[in-house]
Amino acid sequence: MKLFSMAIHGNGLRAQHMYILTWLIFSGGFFSVVDADFNYQDALTKSIIFLEAQRSGKLPPNHRPSWRGDSALQDGKVDLVGGYYDAGDNVKYGLPLAFTVTSLSWAAIFYQAELQEAGEIKNVRAAIRWGTDYLLKATAKRNCLYVQIAAETTAALAAASVVFRHADHAYSRRLLNRAKAVFQFAKTYKGTYDGECPFYCSYSGFNDELLWAATWLYTATKRSIYMDYIQDEAISATVSEFSWDLKYAGAQILLTKYYMEGKKDLQNFKQEADSYICSVLPDSPDHKVYISPGGLVQRDGANAQYVTGTALLFSIYGDILARHKQQVICGNKKFGSARLIAFAKQQMDYLLGKNPRRMSYMVGFGNKPPTHAHHRGASVPKMSPNKVINCPMSFVYYYNTNASNPNELTGAIVGGPDKNDNFVDQRSNSAMTEPTTYTNSLAIGVLAKLAKYHAQS
Numbered sequence: 046m047k048l049f050s051m052a053i054h055g056n057g058l059r060a061q062h063m064y065i066l067t068w069l070i071f072s073g074g075f076f077s078v079v080d081a082d083f084n085y086q087d088a089l090t091k092s093i094i095f096l097e098a099q100r101s102g103k104l105p106p107n108h109r110p111s112w113r114g115d116s117a118l119q120d121g122k123v124d125l126v127g128g129y130y131d132a133g134d135n136v137k138y139g140l141p142l143a144f145t146v147t148s149l150s151w152a153a154i155f156y157q158a159e160l161q162e163a164g165e166i167k168n169v170r171a172a173i174r175w176g177t178d179y180l181l182k183a184t185a186k187r188n189c190l191y192v193q194i195a196a197e198t199t200a201a202l203a204a205a206s207v208v209f210r211h212a213d214h215a216y217s218r219r220l221l222n223r224a225k226a227v228f229q230f231a232k233t234y235k236g237t238y239d240g241e242c243p244f245y246c247s248y249s250g251f252n253d254e255l256l257w258a259a260t261w262l263y264t265a266t267k268r269s270i271y272m273d274y275i276q277d278e279a280i281s282a283t284v285s286e287f288s289w290d291l292k293y294a295g296a297q298i299l300l301t302k303y304y305m306e307g308k309k310d311l312q313n314f315k316q317e318a319d320s321y322i323c324s325v326l327p328d329s330p331d332h333k334v335y336i337s338p339g340g341l342v343q344r345d346g347a348n349a350q351y352v353t354g355t356a357l358l359f360s361i362y363g364d365i366l367a368r369h370k371q372q373v374i375c376g377n378k379k380f381g382s383a384r385l386i387a388f389a390k391q392q393m394d395y396l397l398g399k400n401p402r403r404m405s406y407m408v409g410f411g412n413k414p415p416t417h418a419h420h421r422g423a424s425v426p427k428m429s430p431n432k433v434i435n436c437p438m439s440f441v442y443y444y445n446t447n448a449s450n451p452n453e454l455t456g457a458i459v460g461g462p463d464k465n466d467n468f469v470d471q472r473s474n475s476a477m478t479e480p481t482t483y484t485n486s487l488a489i490g491v492l493a494k495l496a497k498y499h500a501q502s
Contacts, residue, residue, distance in 0.1 A: 100129060341392065410456070456485065
């Protein structure tokens with residue numbers, strides 16, 4: 046395993062609840078609100094419904110967003126019908142789609158019991174399968190992939206194979222066999238598509254995806270061939286971000302679990318996982334990531350994706366540390382599992398309404414949620430099948446209007462506030478009001494855990 050240091054930023058794009066608001070000032074001048082009580086079960090259910098609203102293709106009879114219809118039924122010279130639209134426009138990008146499946150699968154594996162108790166495990170499996178069915182189509186031809194980053198597709202298929210191992214063994218084997226083949230393809234034809242992509246360019250390169258893919262293949266198979274690759278060939282890096290473009294921290298936390306279970310030659314991944322945590326925690330001496338005055342992790346446009354990604358990693362790593370009675374070491378300070386888990390909850394609570402504006406950033410949930418999500422399907426009303434609206438006039442009628450969206454994009458977590466906790470609920474402000482599938486997929490595991498352990502009485 047090769048190691049180098051890396052600092053990189055990915056380019057990302059109503060149920061009632063009761064709350065008590067109390068402001069506390071912490072060191073560094075950051076503010077945090079405490080003592081809020083949310084209906085996490087409702088937030089969890091709605092976050093999954095949003096993924097259904099992003100489905101492309103022929104929709105199933107049990108599809109819940111009633112305003113959505115079939116779409117893109119003739120995609121591709123080969124059959125590429127299905128999959129997910131990544132965000133507010135009707136486009137399917139392979140890289141974020143695969144990451145949505147991988148991160149959702151991780152939640153389904155690590156928080157299976159919590160999702161089961163919440164009654165949502167079947168819906169989560171259905172959401173994963175909607176993505177993997179498409180990825181199987183995209184990889185049907187040997188040494189050919191109708192997608193952008195091969196190794197992320199490997200990770201998605203391998204992680205999903207673990208999800209379906211007991212629920213649908215034949216499907217699980219199919220996913221795993223395809224994951225192995227695509228990984229070989231990814232190793233053989235290394236490269237990025239930086240010069241070809243208008244969006245979702247892989248600024249971090251392909252090495253993080255290769256480590257991430259090998260880690261998920263090892264998780265799915267426990268075969269030494271993948272561990273050998275991780276230790277002898279893969280490249281790792283110290284980072285302060287986890288996102289659709291940068292996977293190192295996720296792989297490091299997965300591998301730290303194996304280190305704590307006895308694979309002591311993986312100690313370097315524990316050190317790198319700790320480094321990620323130390324760079325984010327505001328009370329760490331190695332803190333690097335900007336935290337807003339209201340306490341929110343802040344990086345770039347469509348910032349909520351970094352918030353939910355941080356929450357998932359802190360939650361999972363916190364649980365791993367608790368299980369093995371370990372701590373994170375940040376210079377001369379140590380942080381236990383409780384600190385990580387509390388920070389994960391703080392980030393999710395901010396999005397749900399525990400923030401300076403006292404508003405929810407999830408559509409259809411909580412107090413004063415957004416009503417102008419940057420989303421074509423939600424902003425265009427139902428109309429006759431024969432109705433024709435040209436593109437320029439659609440901007441006049443539906444985009445450049447102050448009216449709320451006619452269709453509620455239930456459960457969508459929008460981009461969120463800026464670095465000063467300011468927010469404008471305006472459709473044209475895509476950085477603040479556009480949702481993404483991976484923002485929600487990263488939130489689902491954390492919400493399931495919160496629904497179990499912080500349920501409203």
